[in-house]
Amino acid sequence: MGIRERLSGNEAVAYAMKQINPDVMGAYPITPSTEIPQYFSAYVDNGEVDTEFIAVESEHSAMSTCIGAEAAGCRAISATSSCGLCYMTEMLYVAASDRLPITLAVSCRALSGPININNDHSDAMGVRDAGWLMLFAETNQEAYDNYLQAMRIAEAVSLPIMICQDGFITSHAIENIELVETDKVKEFVGEYKPQHFLLNKDEPMAVGAYATPVYYMEAKRQQAQAMMDAKDVIRKVGAEFGEMTGRSYGLIEKFMMDDAEEAIVIIGSSAGTAKEAIRELRAQGKKVGLIKIRSFRPFPAEDICEALKNVKAFAVMDKDDSFNAHCGPMFAEVSASLYAAGISAPKGINYIYGLGGRDVRVESIQHVFAELEKIAATGETGETYRYLDVRE
């Protein structure tokens, strides 16, 4: 059985990195992910790993060094948050199009301005179209477990992967956690054996071509295929992880959805608060449930349709905003999934919530369910683009 510990989410991710002992880490400090490279450089300086750590001068260079190192034939990792992720954005696209399975730990944080160091998902959602796989964690345990699965998934489809958790809420809060023995981790993650790499003396390689319109689109189509293929890989690796630990993972998690009439779709740590709200409402006899998205990229459209098709009303909870005068990014994708599948019966609304660390309480979620109950009863959604717990 695993090892019982109490760790913060950042330390849990750093510990997973230590167990994996990757070849190269390039990182730059930014709140709230700073602790990850901090813990990791202590492992390096104490000889607990033999990873080469590059303390770069910016997040842009952190991702650039990872691209160089991964292309060279190594496992390369980094960690960041917020503006740091924004600053990497250009390189995130390059990493994905070069098909380099880099692993990036993200402790999600709001974006400036106003400047704010607390959690929301604006940073991760801002780079959602960069071509990276993106897994989100509700708890410290999930952040750790997702990290252990990351390289298996990324390397199978040759795409980079982000392991996202909520800044401070899980990154800094200490929770009970069950760690996997290091020998089992090493066996599960395996060795990285790229087919082609720069430091191959028998076969030189060129990375990062200029592609004219004659070739560019085929490169993008292949990326799209890899993302589609990733769905099965994530399920398979999640199931295999379950066999090892008893904790299985898919693309989404359903909570009390079997007979649910009203549901919320949510991502990250707020799912924990929402589950508590649902338990209380269930005790009152209300048929409510939750869908937690674990894999935002690839987007689990089929799983969400299957889970939502029989509800009367649902709310998609976006911890960020698209500022399109219409809806947040997750609502857009959930709605598009239902529309494309020809599912039109459930009434959907969107809540923008928890921006810049605005507390999300059990009552906040219960308010959402109260609104859904009205919508289910009347069939009238009213305004679909709503802000939760805000002074207006």
Next chain:
Amino acid sequence: MSYNLKENVMKEDRLSGGHRMCAGCGSPIAVRTVLRALNPEDHAVVCSATSCLEVSTFMYPYTSWKDSFIHNAFENAGATISGVETAYRAMKKRGKLDETWKFIAFGGDGGTYDIGFQSLSGAMERGHDMVYVCYDNEAYMNTGIQRSSSTPHFADTTTTPVGKVVPGKPQQKKNLTKIMVAHGVPYVAQTTFIGNFKDISEKAHKAIYTPGAAFLNVMAPCPRGWRYPSEKMMEVTKMAVETCVWPLYEVVEGKYILSYKPKEKKPVEEYLKMQGRFAHMFKPGNEWMIEQAQKEVDRNWEELLKLCDM
């Protein structure tokens, strides 16, 4: 071993012909010469910033590079090659390879003096075992001759056009070579194409085989941007050196060494008059510009002589 041009050019080219650079461009000459300074048995990973060089040598599905090559973006050749070099150390430590690899990054002045400056500075400060080569053609030539911080004072570019009130670039050229020296790296040199290419070849060899980070600044003219007949390139670079506009020197472990001192320093107009980008400086009433340009050259040259203890 003494330098021999004939032997040097007999080495196999590591950048093959058929690339799409303009006839008479200085950049592939700089690249070929630097790569020839590699010991033929050594492997190399070459990195290029986004530039004329990159888009002309690696257009899918063709590459002109015989060595492993990586292009990442415009502003991060320094960081990218540091990642590759670090991967080499990681793999060597773990017994995944045992052969010798060298790491060389190329960037134009835009990708080096300007947008790639931070990435370069970081790589130099961290001391990766690599060489960064700037092929300095003194403007953003790939996008159509816009000024960079390397563009000389008064030069006519498309973002410093000679107008009725502003006569070309209002600022002086940034002295990047000295900034690189300030990083305390073991080897920094400034060079260009002169005579039998001894200067650049020897400096490239030293840069590649000095352990640690090295920086090579190569004046690599662009006939389109500088507006001179392309067959005159060697005359232009020679005049840049003879007028002390582009002095040849190296800095080894912090010690400045002048590589060449003209017997008689030529007046700056000898260099300026060869190039269309400075043509307006020769119009009546603009004599002050040439005087100013001369003052700036003199000041920089005197400073350099002092640094070289001469």
